Amino acid sequence: MIRRHSPAGIFMHWFNAACWLILSATGLGLIDNPALQPLGMWWVELWRALGFDGKALLAVHAATGLVWAAVWAVFCLTRWRRETGPFLGRTFRFSPLGDAVWLRRKVLLLAAGEKFMRARGLDTSLPEQGFYNAGQKAFAVLVVCCGLGLAVTGAAALVSRLWAGGQAAVQWSLAVHFLCAVLTAVGLPVHVYMAALAPGEGPALRSMFTGFVPREYVRHHNPLWFRQRPDSSGVRFRTRPEPARPRRVRPVRPRGRGARRPFPGLAFHNAPTPRSCILQSGAPDGFSNTVKILLIFFPARWHA
Amino acid sequence: MAKYVMVIDAAKCTNCKACLMACQQENRVPYHSFRNWIKEGADDVFPGRHFQPGNCMQCDTPVCVEACPTGATGKSPKDGVVYVNTGLCIGCGACVAACPYGARFRNPVLGVAEKCDYCPRLRSQGLAPACVSVCPTRTRRFGDLEDPASGLKALVDGGNVIRLRAPATDTSPSVYYLGHTAPLNWPRDARAPLPIGLWKVCLTPLARIAGVLALLGVAWASARQAAARGADGGGQGG
Numbered sequence: 070m071i072r073r074h075s076p077a078g079i080f081m082h083w084f085n086a087a088c089w090l091i092l093s094a095t096g097l098g099l100i101d102n103p104a105l106q107p108l109g110m111w112w113v114e115l116w117r118a119l120g121f122d123g124k125a126l127l128a129v130h131a132a133t134g135l136v137w138a139a140v141w142a143v144f145c146l147t148r149w150r151r152e153t154g155p156f157l158g159r160t161f162r163f164s165p166l167g168d169a170v171w172l173r174r175k176v177l178l179l180a181a182g183e184k185f186m187r188a189r190g191l192d193t194s195l196p197e198q199g200f201y202n203a204g205q206k207a208f209a210v211l212v213v214c215c216g217l218g219l220a221v222t223g224a225a226a227l228v229s230r231l232w233a234g235g236q237a238a239v240q241w242s243l244a245v246h247f248l249c250a251v252l253t254a255v256g257l258p259v260h261v262y263m264a265a266l267a268p269g270e271g272p273a274l275r276s277m278f279t280g281f282v283p284r285e286y287v288r289h290h291n292p293l294w295f296r297q298r299p300d301s302s303g304v305r306f307r308t309r310p311e312p313a314r315p316r317r318v319r320p321v322r323p324r325g326r327g328a329r330r331p332f333p334g335l336a337f338h339n340a341p342t343p344r345s346c347i348l349q350s351g352a353p354d355g356f357s358n359t360v361k362i363l364l365i366f367f368p369a370r371w372h373a
Numbered sequence: 374m375a376k377y378v379m380v381i382d383a384a385k386c387t388n389c390k391a392c393l394m395a396c397q398q399e400n401r402v403p404y405h406s407f408r409n410w411i412k413e414g415a416d417d418v419f420p421g422r423h424f425q426p427g428n429c430m431q432c433d434t435p436v437c438v439e440a441c442p443t444g445a446t447g448k449s450p451k452d453g454v455v456y457v458n459t460g461l462c463i464g465c466g467a468c469v470a471a472c473p474y475g476a477r478f479r480n481p482v483l484g485v486a487e488k489c490d491y492c493p494r495l496r497s498q499g500l501a502p503a504c505v506s507v508c509p510t511r512t513r514r515f516g517d518l519e520d521p522a523s524g525l526k527a528l529v530d531g532g533n534v535i536r537l538r539a540p541a542t543d544t545s546p547s548v549y550y551l552g553h554t555a556p557l558n559w560p561r562d563a564r565a566p567l568p569i570g571l572w573k574v575c576l577t578p579l580a581r582i583a584g585v586l587a588l589l590g591v592a593w594a595s596a597r598q599a600a601a602r603g604a605d606g607g608g609q610g611g
Contacts, residue, residue, distance in 0.1 A: 100442060100443070100444075101461075102444055104573045105569070106577070107581050123443065123445070123460070127463075179590075180594070182597055226465070229463050230485060236464070236469065237466075239463070240466065240467050240567075243568065243569075255580075255584055255586075261591075
């Protein structure tokens with residue numbers, strides 16, 4: 070296993086995610102104007118129904134924003150050489166050939182699919198990527214620029230009452246604050262999908278908790294980084310031994326109501342369902358594992 | 374539902390400025406700032422000196438309310454008065470710039486928008502606003518348009534009143550001038566300041582479209598990956 074994220078970096082990621090949830094939810098609740106509210110006034114009314122009037126929302130939004138900006142400032146400044154500098158160096162350095170081609174092909178692959186590209190004679194291979202791929206770099210640049218924009222314009226709006234004569238600047242600050250929030254918020258579903266929900270991204274998601282990614286994953290996804298480690302920025306990454314192979318596939322138990330009634334011999338999720346078990350319940354073949362498991366709970370005559 | 378209006382017989386005004394002082398004291402407006410005004414003008418009807426008292430016109434379609442991003446100002450459905458919620462106001466000044474009458478200003482002490490709200494403290498005690506009570510010539514008359522006892526509906530419906538309006542944008546002001554007054558051409562067009570206008574015209578539609586596209590894109594990619602995985606019998610994606 071290769072270390073990809075430091076514990077401080079992991080903390081900042083989830084701290085950022087939590088702050089973003091609070092800030093975007095309360096920030097949207099503050100836009101009490103139908104012409105300016107992108108979600109619709111139901112969002113504002115929901116907050117009012119929950120007992121948050123505009124004043125309370127503003128207090129929560131401002132306090133969270135201040136904590137968010139302060140913690141980020143301390144983190145960036147105190148860990149400039151270890152984290153901030155290398156991060157900015159890796160994300161803001163675009164290669165027109167590799168990154169632009171990667172972005173174009175990846176978007177086409179996701180939107181149209183490999184068959185569509187092959188049918189039109191388009192190259193489906195992706196250029197080798199470094200520590201961050203081009204999509205991650207683009208999102209990082211967006212988040213850094215918009216984060217700075219949000220902090221500066223948010224601070225301007227926060228002190229606007231004390232700031233005589235700068236009303237035009239405050240109005241521009243509010244519009245830019247909204248624009249930065251929208252740009253980042255639009256990128257978030259894409260980030261969550263690409264980093265956590267897309268097939269094969271399990272190791273990436275797990276690394277955001279453990280800090281480590283499997284050696285094979287890095288060799289496949291980040292070959293340039295794999296070959297360069299320790300990279301040119303001088304950052305050394307600790308490694309830890311790979312788990313012994315072959316790994317035993319541990320059954321993943323379902324959460325929720327079914328979790329307290331495990332079925333011996335039934336492996337969920339990542340192992341094939343024992344055929345004998347399904348056959349005993351009388352379920353016909355040709356269903357997905359989930360449907361088969363559900364069918365166990367019902368009499369065999371219902372299955373036809 | 375009440376609808377408070379003010380009917381002003383400008384011909385009676387002597388420019389004593391008692392209304393300005395009374396308002397300032399009642400509402401604790403900082404010195405050198407005023408919620409109401411007296412303009413001086415002359416025309417063919419009033420060739421000599423003529424004084425035109427005024428205050429917030431409590432418009433029925435207030436552009437200041439449309440310009441406020443935080444909902445700190447609104448037109449009360451209870452009494453038709455355009456109010457400012459100082460707890461919500463962040464002092465961005467969008468409403469100040471949007472008002473065609475210059476009826477709003479930024480309170481230099483509190484840093485929030487300030488305007489005439491027909492003295493809610495006095496009204497809650499059954500009294501008229503300070504500027505109305507103090508006027509020695511009864512230039513200003515105040516009351517509920519829906520209340521026949523106030524006599525204002527008869528005055529307004531009588532047709533012998535005019536309202537001051539911006540040339541291109543009519544915000545339906547609720548302050549009426551009896552007979553005639555001057556000057557008439559000073560209200561400017563009601564328009565939200567540029568950043569708020571851009572937000573309304575460009576940013577909000579952009580946010581809606583981009584948000585829907587992002588979610589649709591993710592859903593589309595998920596569906597494609599799931600279909601591809603099904604076809605391959607459980608392959609690995611990117």
